[in-house]
Each structure stands twice: as C-alpha cells, then as structure tokens.
Amino acid sequence: MSVINYAKDIQVKGIYDVIVVGSGSAGSTAAIAAARLGAKTLLIERLPFLGGISTAVLDTFYGYYTPGKQSTKIVGGIADDVVRELCVYNACFERPNTFGAGTGITYHPEYLKVVWETLAVKAGCHILLNAWVQDVVKEDGRITGLIVATKLGLTYYRAKQFVDATGDADLIYLAGFDYEQAGEQEPAQTLTTTFKMVNVDTLKRKAVSKEEFHQLMKQAAESNDYDLPRKEGSDHITPVDGMTATIMTRLKSYQKIDSKTINATDPEFLSKAEIKGRLQALEYIRFLRDCVPGYENASLSTFGMQIGVRETRRIYGEYRLTEEDVLSARQFDDQIGLCGAPMEDHHDGEDTKWKYLPEGKTVGIPYRTLIPKNTKNVLVAGRCFSASHVAHSSVRSMAQCMVMGQAAGIASALCAEKNISPVQLDAGLLKERLLQQGGIINEP
Ligand SMILES: Cc1cc2nc3c(=O)[nH]c(=O)nc-3n(C[C@H](O)[C@H](O)[C@H](O)COP(=O)(O)OP(=O)(O)OC[C@H]3O[C@@H](n4cnc5c(N)ncnc54)[C@H](O)[C@@H]3O)c2cc1C
Known part of the structure; x- marks a missing residue:
C-alpha cells in the first residue's frame, strides 16, 4: 500500500x-x-x-x-x-x-x-x-x-x-x-439509520411503557401492513421541546461473496445501505404516526447525516x-x-x-x-x-x-x-x- x-x-x-x-x-x-x-x-x-x-x-x-x-x-x-x-x-x-x-x-x-x-x-x-x-x-x-x-x-x-x-x-x-x-x-452488528421527529406530544408518548411500545411495533409488523425488521427499537426525548430521536431501523452490515466478506468499508455496499436505510426509516415513521400515541401530528425532522455503522x-x-x-x-x-x-x-x-x-x-x-x-x-x-x-x-x-x-x-x-x-x-x-x-x- x-x-x-x-x-x-x-x-x-x-x-x-x-x-x-x-x-x-x-x-x-x-x-x-x-x-x-x-x-x-x-x-x-x-x-x-x-x-x-x-x-x-x-x-x-x-x-x-x-x-x-x-x-x-x-x-x-x-x-x-x-x-x-x-x-x-x-x-x-x-x-x-x-x-x-x-x-x-x-x-x-x-x-x-x-x-x-x-x-x-x-x-x-x-x-x-x-x-x-x-x-x-x-x-x-x-x-x-x-x-x-x-x-x-x-x-x-x-x-x-x-x-x-x-x-x-x-x-x-x-x-x-x-x-x-x-x-x-x-456475525457483525447491524446498521441503523437514525431519525428525529418534531411536533411529538411527548407527555402522551411518555404514558406508553417500553413494553407497550414494543408490543405496538410487534403487532404492526405482524399485521403485514408495515415492513419493520426490528421489533424492539427505541425513541427518546431530546433537549428540543417536542422533538424525539430514534434508534429503530436495522440493516444487514455485511455480505459474504465467495470467500470474501464485504461490509460498510465497501463504497458500493455502503451506498446501497444509505439509500435503503432512509426508506426503512420512512416505514418506521409511518408506523409511529399511525400507531403510537403522541405521534399523531408528528413530522420527520432529519435523518442521521450518515447511516450508523457499529463495527467494520x-x-x-x-x-x-x-x-x-x-x-x-x-x-x-x-x-x-x-x-x-x-x-x-x-x-x-x-x-x-x-x-x-x-x-x-x-x-x-x-x-x-x-x-x-x-x-x-x-x-x-x-x-x-x-x-x-x-x-x-x-x-x-x-x-x-x-x-x-x-x-x-x-x-x-x-x-x-x-x-x-x-x-x-x-x-x-x-x-x-x-x-x-x-x-x-x-x-x-
Ligand atoms: C446506530 C448506533 C447507535 C449507537 N448508540 C449509542 C448510544 O446511544 N450511546 C453510545 O455511547 N454509543 C452508541 N453507539 C456506539 C458509539 O456511537 C460508537 O462506537 C462510537 O461513536 C465510535 O466512536 P469512534 O470515535 O471510534 O468512531 P466515529 O465516531 O465513527 O469516528 C470516526 C471518524 O473518522 C472519520 N474518518 C473515517 N475515515 C477517515 C479517513 N480516511 N480520513 C479522514 N477522516 C476519516 C469519520 O468521518 C469520523 O468522524 C452507537 C453506534 C451506532 C452505529
């Protein structure tokens, strides 16, 4: 090199x-x-x-x-x-x-x-x-x-x-x-596109426990109306009023091709993951707005500026x-x-x-x-x-x-x-x- x-x-x-x-x-x-x-x-x-x-x-x-x-x-x-x-x-x-x-x-x-x-x-x-x-x-x-x-x-x-x-x-x-x-x-840890929501009624959201939240996610996924690969994602309040941040999406972080393992250090692999990650985030946003109390009037604020990579x-x-x-x-x-x-x-x-x-x-x-x-x-x-x-x-x-x-x-x-x-x-x-x-x- x-x-x-x-x-x-x-x-x-x-x-x-x-x-x-x-x-x-x-x-x-x-x-x-x-x-x-x-x-x-x-x-x-x-x-x-x-x-x-x-x-x-x-x-x-x-x-x-x-x-x-x-x-x-x-x-x-x-x-x-x-x-x-x-x-x-x-x-x-x-x-x-x-x-x-x-x-x-x-x-x-x-x-x-x-x-x-x-x-x-x-x-x-x-x-x-x-x-x-x-x-x-x-x-x-x-x-x-x-x-x-x-x-x-x-x-x-x-x-x-x-x-x-x-x-x-x-x-x-x-x-x-x-x-x-x-x-x-x-197996390597998965990738996550983070995103933030604004105009969340955080008091109403807080009344839903972690267990109930995961139950809602599971029910939505099992209904087949939503494509949610991860059923235990999380959201939390931020220093900005009415804004929440999430760690919810999940994408595979590596692929084996013949004897070679490629991961997020491969630009082709990473590019596809970035695109897929944002689409998956939109699906979780649809779920939040449709199914989770407090999110009825919420909107997407930002995606993480890059997909979250845990290990390469x-x-x-x-x-x-x-x-x-x-x-x-x-x-x-x-x-x-x-x-x-x-x-x-x-x-x-x-x-x-x-x-x-x-x-x-x-x-x-x-x-x-x-x-x-x-x-x-x-x-x-x-x-x-x-x-x-x-x-x-x-x-x-x-x-x-x-x-x-x-x-x-x-x-x-x-x-x-x-x-x-x-x-x-x-x-x-x-x-x-x-x-x-x-x-x-x-x-x-
Ligand atoms: C989705 C996700 C959720 C997580 N949740 C949490 C959490 O809630 N709390 C927590 O504490 N930890 C969490 N972690 C783990 C933690 O965030 C990371 O392990 C940690 O931030 C890694 O820090 P780092 O400095 O090693 O690497 P990074 O923060 O990745 O920094 C590497 C830097 O190097 C730069 N860089 C890379 N290559 C080059 C180059 N060739 N030339 C110049 N610059 C370069 C990059 O741009 C980047 O700024 C999470 C991780 C992920 C992915």
Missing part, C-alpha cells in the same frame, strides 16, 4: 509530533489530550465538523455510569470537560436507565460540534476538515506520512506518531497491518479483549480506564441481545488493546480497538471511546517526546499523566 514513490512528487504541507485521523469521540479526545501535553498536533477529518458518530448520527453518551441498581460514575477527564461545556449551552441532560445501558447523557448534537471545536482549538490542535486520508507512506515498517485528498488535490503530512481513530481502522488497512473484518468470523475493522493488538474478560469484570495492570456497559449486540434478528457484568462491576480497558501488533508508531482509539466481536459490543460506547482517545493522545505525545514506540512506553507513566488529566483508571 505504500505510496513512497508518488509521495516524492507531493509537497509536504506540514510536519507534526502527532497526527490523529478521525475526529469522533475517540479522535477528538485523542487530539485534545496530545495537544494539552504540548505535542504539535494535527486532527484530520473527512466531514465538515468534528464528532463523527457523536454529532453526525447520535445524541446520547452511554458508558459514563455503570448500569444496574446503583449508578456509579466511572469515566472522567476530557469526557467531563465535554459535558461541562455542553452545560454552558444548556444543551444536555441526564436520562435515567430506560433501555438497559445505564444512565445516558442526552445532548444537542449541533452544540456538541461547537464544543468539540472549542476544546480542540483551546488545546492548540490544528484542525483540517473536509480532508480524507487516502494513503500512508511507510518507511522501514513505520508510518511516516499521510496522503490526504482535499479540494486542492492530494496533500502530504508527516509526523512522528499517528493515532488511527477512523472507526474503520483506515490507517491500519492502508499500511497493511493486521485486522479482523467484522462479519468474517462472527477491528485491529489485532498487543492484547485482545474477550467476552470472558468482560463478563468476569477483569482488571489489568496496564488499564487506562473502565467500562461497565453491558454487551449489547444489535444482531441480525428482531431483538437485541444483552449480557451484563456482575452488578456494579467494570472491566478494565488495557493500554495494549490500542497498540496494533507489529507496528512502531501508531495507536488506535475507538471502535476499531483490539477486541473480539462480543467484547467490542460492550466497550464501544462513546464514553469508553473518549477514554481510549485520551489514553492514545497522551501516549502518542509521550512517545513523540521520548522518540520511542508505543509498545516501549511505561504504562505507569501513561497512567500518571491520565490521572493528572482527570482520568478514572481503577474501580472506585
């Missing part, structure tokens, strides 16, 4: 200590953390705003709290700064555990775009939007530069350390390092988190944070499979799950980290992506400063810096 030959002909636009690619919950946090440590940091994002899924698709952070009878806060650091800034705009509120994932923090995604930008700019990050990493330059097994597609044509940026926070592990793929293609070994590529790291680790609430010497979220598998069926950790417990997230095997100067953060399909279905919540991002940002800054590889970094020093930045590493 190396483009060293044609890279010679492209002028280098900038040289950094750390380049973070992808500005979702993981990447934005990574860039903020690295810049706060004084690293000269570039954050590259293909969309015209920061936040990835957090601003383009969703509106509720899960993972800050453990689910269960007692809700304990287990995430801090930059994740706290994000919520603090949202509160300045009165743009978020806590929503009690209604769907099983614990207390959520529901926010207004348009304000979150501004919050991510404000925190990143204040930290001193250089931000490059509308810029798509297309290729990597590799020399002696190290990534040394990135080729970025922009309106000016291809541009070239170099750095000492890289963070792959693309969700899809694009850097790892382009550099030819190892990864697991979701859907190849186990997951790296093989120095450690791979397993289902057993999660269910036994295992703690690790090199852990950089905690996760108490249940394993929530949006499989290719009618319901969603939930499996819980022991009451009030958490699993540690090892630093090694962010270090791709056989690499010298790249870390990953976010939903492409090193975990089995099932373990991933617990640790992929946005709060945990922020935890991983903060650790990867700090680690990259330290590695750039010390001229070492992430695998050589003392986990003790990383944890010390994480604690200084407000991180929570061990169970309370």
Whole structure:
C-alpha cells in the first residue's frame, strides 16, 4: 500500500509530533489530550465538523455510569470537560436507565460540534476538515506520512506518531497491518439509520411503557401492513421541546461473496445501505404516526447525516479483549480506564441481545488493546480497538471511546517526546499523566 514513490512528487504541507485521523469521540479526545501535553498536533477529518458518530448520527453518551441498581460514575477527564461545556449551552441532560445501558447523557448534537471545536482549538490542535486520508507512506515498517485528498488535490503530512481513530481502522488497512473484518468470523452488528421527529406530544408518548411500545411495533409488523425488521427499537426525548430521536431501523452490515466478506468499508455496499436505510426509516415513521400515541401530528425532522455503522475493522493488538474478560469484570495492570456497559449486540434478528457484568462491576480497558501488533508508531482509539466481536459490543460506547482517545493522545505525545514506540512506553507513566488529566483508571 505504500505510496513512497508518488509521495516524492507531493509537497509536504506540514510536519507534526502527532497526527490523529478521525475526529469522533475517540479522535477528538485523542487530539485534545496530545495537544494539552504540548505535542504539535494535527486532527484530520473527512466531514465538515468534528464528532463523527457523536454529532453526525447520535445524541446520547452511554458508558459514563455503570448500569444496574446503583449508578456509579466511572469515566472522567476530557469526557467531563465535554459535558461541562455542553452545560454552558444548556444543551444536555441526564436520562435515567430506560433501555438497559445505564444512565445516558442526552445532548444537542449541533452544540456538541461547537464544543468539540472549542476544546480542540483551546488545546492548540490544528484542525483540517473536509480532508480524507487516502494513503500512508511507510518507511522501514513505520508510518511516516499521510496522503490526504482535499479540494486542492492530494496533500502530504508527516509526523512522528499517528493515532488511527477512523472507526474503520483506515490507517491500519492502508499500511497493511493486521485486522479482523467484522462479519468474517462472527456475525457483525447491524446498521441503523437514525431519525428525529418534531411536533411529538411527548407527555402522551411518555404514558406508553417500553413494553407497550414494543408490543405496538410487534403487532404492526405482524399485521403485514408495515415492513419493520426490528421489533424492539427505541425513541427518546431530546433537549428540543417536542422533538424525539430514534434508534429503530436495522440493516444487514455485511455480505459474504465467495470467500470474501464485504461490509460498510465497501463504497458500493455502503451506498446501497444509505439509500435503503432512509426508506426503512420512512416505514418506521409511518408506523409511529399511525400507531403510537403522541405521534399523531408528528413530522420527520432529519435523518442521521450518515447511516450508523457499529463495527467494520477491528485491529489485532498487543492484547485482545474477550467476552470472558468482560463478563468476569477483569482488571489489568496496564488499564487506562473502565467500562461497565453491558454487551449489547444489535444482531441480525428482531431483538437485541444483552449480557451484563456482575452488578456494579467494570472491566478494565488495557493500554495494549490500542497498540496494533507489529507496528512502531501508531495507536488506535475507538471502535476499531483490539477486541473480539462480543467484547467490542460492550466497550464501544462513546464514553469508553473518549477514554481510549485520551489514553492514545497522551501516549502518542509521550512517545513523540521520548522518540520511542508505543509498545516501549511505561504504562505507569501513561497512567500518571491520565490521572493528572482527570482520568478514572481503577474501580472506585
Ligand atoms: C446506530 C448506533 C447507535 C449507537 N448508540 C449509542 C448510544 O446511544 N450511546 C453510545 O455511547 N454509543 C452508541 N453507539 C456506539 C458509539 O456511537 C460508537 O462506537 C462510537 O461513536 C465510535 O466512536 P469512534 O470515535 O471510534 O468512531 P466515529 O465516531 O465513527 O469516528 C470516526 C471518524 O473518522 C472519520 N474518518 C473515517 N475515515 C477517515 C479517513 N480516511 N480520513 C479522514 N477522516 C476519516 C469519520 O468521518 C469520523 O468522524 C452507537 C453506534 C451506532 C452505529
């Protein structure tokens, strides 16, 4: 994949200590953390705003709290700064555990775009939007530069350390390092087109319980008047009066053709899914308006700006988190944070499979799950980290992506400063810096 030959002909636009690619919950946090440590940091994002899924698709952070009878806060650091800034705009509120994932923090995604930008700019990050990493330059097994597609044509940026926070592990793929293609070994989680409704009578809607709501969905599907593949979808209130947001639609996320597995990293597959997802959303809207009290006069406000993709590529790291680790609430010497979220598998069926950790417990997230095997100067953060399909279905919540991002940002800054590889970094020093930045590493 190396483009060293044609890279010679492209002028280098900038040289950094750390380049973070992808500005979702993981990447934005990574860039903020690295810049706060004084690293000269570039954050590259293909969309015209920061936040990835957090601003383009969703509106509720899960993972800050453990689910269960007692809700304990287990995430801090930059994740706290994000919520603090949202509160300045009165743009978020806590929503009690209604769907099983614990207390959520529901926010207004348009304000979150501004919050991510404000925190990143204040930290001193250089931000490059509308810029798509297309290729990597590799020399002696190290990534040394990135080729970025922009309106000016291809541009070239170099750095000492890289963070792959693309969700899809694009850097790892382009550099030819190892990864697991979701859907190849186990069924991958499905895709969801989110949508928002306005003019909802939320008081009337609130009088319908979760069980009754699912019953209405089931009845509608079984009547054959509505084509509703998922019968346990959810809706919830938002910071805007009379507006609800949904996670309701369900589309298959991969396909096997001969011995090859294709998923949402394939543009042809993704294009069809985007089109199908919006049509399916319209069918759910018809159901809501016809069958659910409170929705009689409601209208569609927006679709998510892209289809929600839960998993595509997951790296093989120095450690791979397993289902057993999660269910036994295992703690690790090199852990950089905690996760108490249940394993929530949006499989290719009618319901969603939930499996819980022991009451009030958490699993540690090892630093090694962010270090791709056989690499010298790249870390990953976010939903492409090193975990089995099932373990991933617990640790992929946005709060945990922020935890991983903060650790990867700090680690990259330290590695750039010390001229070492992430695998050589003392986990003790990383944890010390994480604690200084407000991180929570061990169970309370
Ligand atoms: C439908 C759905 C519902 C979910 N519900 C919840 C929920 O309610 N609460 C919760 O906490 N979690 C939820 N999750 C999980 C969670 O949202 C994700 O796991 C998390 O947001 C992933 O964050 P990330 O930073 O790893 O990736 P992303 O947010 O996907 O960020 C990746 C970023 O990289 C950019 N990028 C990708 N490739 C390139 C490239 N080559 N060049 C430049 N930029 C690039 C993308 O544009 C994007 O901004 C849900 C996920 C889905 C899909």
